[in-house]
Amino acid sequence: MIGNVIKYEQDNIDTDVIIPGTYLKIHDYNELATHAMEGIDPDFPSKVKEGDFIVAGKNFGCGSSREHAPIALSTCGIKAVIATSFARIFYRNSVDGAFLLPIEIDDATYQKISNSDQLEVNIEKNEIKNLTKNEVYSMKPFSEIIAKIIAAGGLFKYKK
């Protein structure tokens, strides 16, 4: 999985900025995508490219249970959010609905990745290659259940 980085040097990017509450009435995925990250970066939908990664600080996706958040990001083309930690509902919505990969990295790695860097993410090897900077980082391995649900392609395809 290769893509470019859109980096927000911020902790606690909450669901109200990922997709503001007024759009919760919308359930059309393409329309939701036009409002992705509106509370923090209104240009996001026009600059994001298919396959891009968001990189951010701790507690990404805190706040509401709105599945609209990973839906809006994934419909925009985001394949993974790479952050130092995640809020629990955003994390499980991303995995169980197979919208995008929530990838945890340590602080040092977060500092090393810059906006627009090109990354290659390999979840089998728990490895992130920074193709722009020619560096290799490790990611936190997924727990067993999360790895299995991701491999299955979401909760409904996972056989316990």
Added chain:
Amino acid sequence: MNITEKILARASGKSSLSPDDVVFAKVDKVMVHDVSGPGVLKVFDKLQKQGIDTSKLHDSTKVWIAEDHFVPSAEKISAENIVKLSNFSKQYDIKKHFKYGMGQYGICHTLSHEEALVNPGEVYVGGDSHTNTTGGLGAFACGLGHTDVAYVLLNGEIWFKVPETYYFKLNGKLPPHVMAKDFILKIIGDIGTDGGAYNTMQFGGTGIDEMSVESRLTLTNMTTEAGAKNGIIEADEKTVQYLNERGSNSASVFHGDSDAEYSKVFEYEASELEPTVAKPFSPENITVARELSSTELDKSYIGSCTGAKYEDLLAAAKILKGRQVKIRTEVLPAAISIYKKAVKDGLIEIFLDAGVTVGPPTCGACCGAHMGVLAKDEICVSTTNRNFPGRMGHVESQTYLASPQVAAASAVTGKLTDPRDLN
């Protein structure tokens, strides 16, 4: 095992559980509302295209529906979502559908306790992050997204990683000017918005024993703001009586074992707590109300699942009685049953005499959707639970989270006010 481990063990057929174990737990109650319901239907559409049968729910008697986020409908798309919800309950024969304009309705979390929909010891999930609220009754109550709720509706169970439990012990009774809201804001200020992440936040101690059931529900409500999987308070006779008065015939006390283990214990003295406010733009950004006494306000909002239960309205009414509001002030009781009681007991008249606008139960302005959202640069004191940028309206509006007493006192002065400082 502590109470959360014990509930999850029972629900997953295990004799014992420890933190980090992964289980599929049988779910006793499921809630969807006018945001998560249409979201679940969208998941059902996708599943049908994959050949998965969505024609029958696992058990429609365990499901209940609330209309709260976008009622009264401000525009066509919200009205259409409410119609979708009606079709949903009809198609799947869901009897417990609390409809706007048809008797009892209100905010989903408020209905969970006002209508005694969940009992101590049960596993309850809802398509809303503040589902944690209901843990104040001694249930395992946890918020989930649309895909997970769809899975529960069709399969009757869902996976959980058994959380670690943080125990918050409150010693002594809260002083009269301090409310449960002040205590939970203080806790979130101490541990941060990810301080309880993935964990259980359990509350106990003499201060909790003394607390009313409604106050306890304020604590568990905002465990969501600390990132917790669930908030929980072991039920006592007070809980059982509260539920019995509201029509439950199966509520009983359910406790953790006497040798229950907790990963961390935090201790607070009730007498040391003060009226507390979370400044923009995070629930962890707290200070004591007195330090903000020069903060000029445009609006006071007394509403939501956090701050518009009966005792919240009563606390506000005691302050507003015989006084006039200086800024735009709204009171929105969290359910019709609360509204009715507030009418009967004269609270609504007190509000109206003070110049307050009283509105119908809705999540509207709390989530910045409708019914009184904030303009650019407007500053609001609110009894709600979140103050992220744009949460209650314009991304450059500001919300200070506070107790109903602080919101009412501030409405009178037009500035953030500690209720003790009101003349």
